[in-house]
Amino acid sequence: MKTRKLFNFSTLLFWRFIALLFYCFIILLFFSFAIRLHASGEKDKWVALTFDDGPHPFYTKKILEILTKYNATATFFLVGTQVRKYPELVKAIFAQGSEVGNHTYHHKRLIYLSDEEIKDEIEKNTTLLEKISRKKIKYLRPPGGRYYFKSLKGISNTTDLEVILWTINTDDIVQTSSQIWRKVKMASDGDIILMHSGVPQTIRTLPKMLEFFRKKGIHPVSVTRFKEEMARREFNSECGQVLR
Secondary structure (H helix, E strand, O other), X not given: OHHHHHHHHHHXXXXXXXXXXXXXXXXXXXXXXXXXXXXXXXXXXXXXXXXXXXXXXXXXXXXXXXXXXXXXXXXXXXXXXXXXXXXXXXXXXXXXXXXXXXXXXXXXXXXXXXXXXXXXXXXXXXXXXXXHHOOOXXXXXXXXXXXXXXXXXXXXXXXXXXXXXXXXEOOOOXXXXXXXXXXXXXXXXXXXEEEEOOOHHHHHHHHHHHHHHHHHOEEEEOHHHHHHHHXXXXXXXXXXXXXX
């Protein structure tokens, strides 16, 4: 009788152990499914914020304050004559976590300049920016986005600058805040947004824009971060996996 009770107790323990293993298996299966579901779900969305024509003694500071409040960064395409007046703002941009790009020294339309003049406009500003920031300048935005490919191709081989244009031009220099907002709210994943540093209506629109991006799950970042995320997404897509 004792042997039978012991046998029944051992059998009970065995089946409880099997049940526990089965329970653990179900839990692991559930978490595995949840992770796969998350990985295959909606991708993070990114836009690049860019501000031209600075630094401006008042508006650049305000832009940096707003970006900091919303944990955002941007790329500021700076003009050499302004940089020489306000070098401390170049350092402030980097201190905030943002970056700067070359917008030529005098903000002249490159299509009206000789190759030698173009080279001087670009190299003079790059030298100034790198001296102040002690950072490598990687990007160039021609004023008005106008340039001859042939002229810049020869120069880019020596200056090693990448031309960055835009997909959304807010026209904030001539538009009202409401008009800027109508353009900005059309922004979606993969856009590069053009704004300007010395415009009051941009300052009024920027907080609303960043709040909108936050609600939509869009990350507003610098050009460098934007390019990194786009390259990472392409790599993940090719490899058939999501890296976190």
